[in-house]
Amino acid sequence: MSEENGSAQARFQTHAIVEVVLLLVLLAYMALAQSRIVGEDFSFTLVGAALMALVTYWTLNTLRDGLEVIADRFARSKH
Numbered sequence: 001m002s003e004e005n006g007s008a009q010a011r012f013q014t015h016a017i018v019e020v021v022l023l024l025v026l027l028a029y030m031a032l033a034q035s036r037i038v039g040e041d042f043s044f045t046l047v048g049a050a051l052m053a054l055v056t057y058w059t060l061n062t063l064r065d066g067l068e069v070i071a072d073r074f075a076r077s078k079h
Contacts, residue, residue, distance in 0.1 A: 008069050012066055
């Protein structure tokens, strides 16, 4: 059980780091997009939509991993 908990914690930490990087990239995109009209440059808009979808997907995965770590700790404390 401790091996599973360690791997869950390591996975959560890795996902959290990637999450921060993705959020920084999204912030940079938003800063670049400030002076543009939505839909004016289709490829730029498409990149933004894809980036937002990726950040959303990754955030949900990171939250799932965080809940898994919490559940492992809770189960371990009951035993």
